[in-house]
Amino acid sequence: MTAYNLAAIAFTLFALATAGFLTCGSLVRMLMFLELMLNAANIALVALGGSAASQAYAAMLLVIAAAEAGVGLALIIALAGAFKTLEAENIKELKG
Amino acid sequence: MEHMNYAASAFSVPLLLLLAALAALLLPLFIRALRGTQGLMALGAALAALTFFRLAPQVEISLFNGAIALNPASAYLWLFTLGVLAAVLALSVYRPPAGEENAGEYYFLLLLSALGLMALIAAGDLFTAFIALELLSLPLYALAGIRRSKPGLEAAYKYFMLGALGSAFTVLGIAVLNALYPALTFDALGQGTPGPLALAGFLLVISGFAFKTALVPFHMWVPDAYEGAPTQISAFMGAAVKAGGVVLLWRLFSLFDGGPVREIFWWLAAITAVGANLAALAQTGLKRLLAYSSVAHAGYLAVAFFGGRQGFEAVLFYLPVYAMATIGAFAVALVLEKDERGPQIEDLAGLARTRPWLAAAMAAFMFSLAGVPPLAGFFAKFYAFAGAVTAGYTGLVVIAVIMSAVSIYYYLRVTVAMYMKPPAADTHAEPAGLAGAVIALMAAGVILAGIFSRPLLAAAVGAARWF
Numbered sequence: 001m002t003a004y005n006l007a008a009i010a011f012t013l014f015a016l017a018t019a020g021f022l023t024c025g026s027l028v029r030m031l032m033f034l035e036l037m038l039n040a041a042n043i044a045l046v047a048l049g050g051s052a053a054s055q056a057y058a059a060m061l062l063v064i065a066a067a068e069a070g071v072g073l074a075l076i077i078a079l080a081g082a083f084k085t086l087e088a089e090n091i092k093e094l095k096g
Numbered sequence: 097m098e099h100m101n102y103a104a105s106a107f108s109v110p111l112l113l114l115l116a117a118l119a120a121l122l123l124p125l126f127i128r129a130l131r132g133t134q135g136l137m138a139l140g141a142a143l144a145a146l147t148f149f150r151l152a153p154q155v156e157i158s159l160f161n162g163a164i165a166l167n168p169a170s171a172y173l174w175l176f177t178l179g180v181l182a183a184v185l186a187l188s189v190y191r192p193p194a195g196e197e198n199a200g201e202y203y204f205l206l207l208l209s210a211l212g213l214m215a216l217i218a219a220g221d222l223f224t225a226f227i228a229l230e231l232l233s234l235p236l237y238a239l240a241g242i243r244r245s246k247p248g249l250e251a252a253y254k255y256f257m258l259g260a261l262g263s264a265f266t267v268l269g270i271a272v273l274n275a276l277y278p279a280l281t282f283d284a285l286g287q288g289t290p291g292p293l294a295l296a297g298f299l300l301v302i303s304g305f306a307f308k309t310a311l312v313p314f315h316m317w318v319p320d321a322y323e324g325a326p327t328q329i330s331a332f333m334g335a336a337v338k339a340g341g342v343v344l345l346w347r348l349f350s351l352f353d354g355g356p357v358r359e360i361f362w363w364l365a366a367i368t369a370v371g372a373n374l375a376a377l378a379q380t381g382l383k384r385l386l387a388y389s390s391v392a393h394a395g396y397l398a399v400a401f402f403g404g405r406q407g408f409e410a411v412l413f414y415l416p417v418y419a420m421a422t423i424g425a426f427a428v429a430l431v432l433e434k435d436e437r438g439p440q441i442e443d444l445a446g447l448a449r450t451r452p453w454l455a456a457a458m459a460a461f462m463f464s465l466a467g468v469p470p471l472a473g474f475f476a477k478f479y480a481f482a483g484a485v486t487a488g489y490t491g492l493v494v495i496a497v498i499m500s501a502v503s504i505y506y507y508l509r510v511t512v513a514m515y516m517k518p519p520a521a522d523t524h525a526e527p528a529g530l531a532g533a534v535i536a537l538m539a540a541g542v543i544l545a546g547i548f549s550r551p552l553l554a555a556a557v558g559a560a561r562w563f
Binding site: 011051053054061064074083094 | 230324
């Protein structure tokens, strides 16, 4: 498997995850699709980038993705407590 | 040698903020007497940083292999960041948005976010800029929902989901660009004309950043986030996050002399100016109105890009002028707010009679945002559009000017409510205190920067040469 196959897989994964993010209604699933997107992009970075810097970028992006997941999960837990639901369509206090 | 001294002293500013952030988070855990003083600690640090700040020598200092670039332009924008931070901290001390037990976290996150903006301004390569943007936005997601109330949490999750979606696009774009260019520094990215694949990478990165800057059609989160977040945080989002996004977009925009990227920016600027102003017409809540107004101003800033160097001078003049009016307007909303979603426009009825000074300041902010001379907002818009006209983008400027005229209607509606309508029965007079000081300073700013616009404009022109 060449780097380009790997990149193709990464792009496909990113596209699928984006489609999933936009169509699913549950916040937990949206968060999981977000993580998939970030990780797919990270795979593309590792597959396509040959330099040592790219590998360092990938490691830093893992940390960013983890921080993102941490904030997201914390928000979801707080939302579940306040709204008693995690379906996006039921969380509508603000108009818009 | 002197330059390295400058670099050391420049770094003391973010370090001071970082120390203050840690102190606000940790010290009250150990020293009981310090509980409730976190806001004053943070405000003291921000004011001290403002006082000690000195503008850069007229050179560019590149550090960490080009990842950080300190120059007069970044110094100018750091000063802007510190000013915004100090104002928002003062508003937070005036009325703490978080409970006593969350005060430490609140100031910690707010200072971290300001640090992210400072890093973003000084970033010399795309990857550093992305990390800095994350440092700017991640704390804000939490800050928007720090009250754990329903509106706050809804605001936070909408901001988080769309912000993270933008980040994912940016990362994919960075992955593509990283494969095609030898380095991700802005200098390296500007070499040569990009091929189709590089163009796709740039578009991914730009759309990711457009989410954070809130250009139409990437603005869906803005009205809800501004309405549900604590008003102090809405002010910070409007003034600081916008500035960060605009600086980043300019960096990418200025890499291209023409071609599809400019076309895309043309359309983004045009539909942002049109869409945001039309949507603002229908708003009844003051915070939502200011949210759409902030989207509209992002559109005008994007129009200013087309003026090239002269346009960026205008952007650097525009940012502080817009920030003063927005922070001032949010401060007025904060003084008047009875619940966390902020006052409705009709709640301002009769304010001129009950609180004449507050009403006068609010009128100044509204007229400045609308661009009525002799307030600073007029000159900001004038310079922004003049550059684009000189560069031959008359069509775009015509759209922006027409939409700017439309915007007068909704800004005027606020003023009409204050001056022409009888006061509501239950006018409760909350003393303005520290918020009053912020409002007075911002009002003085928009008036003085309008009547005597030369010094600020000269500073902006001097700084713009370095970007």
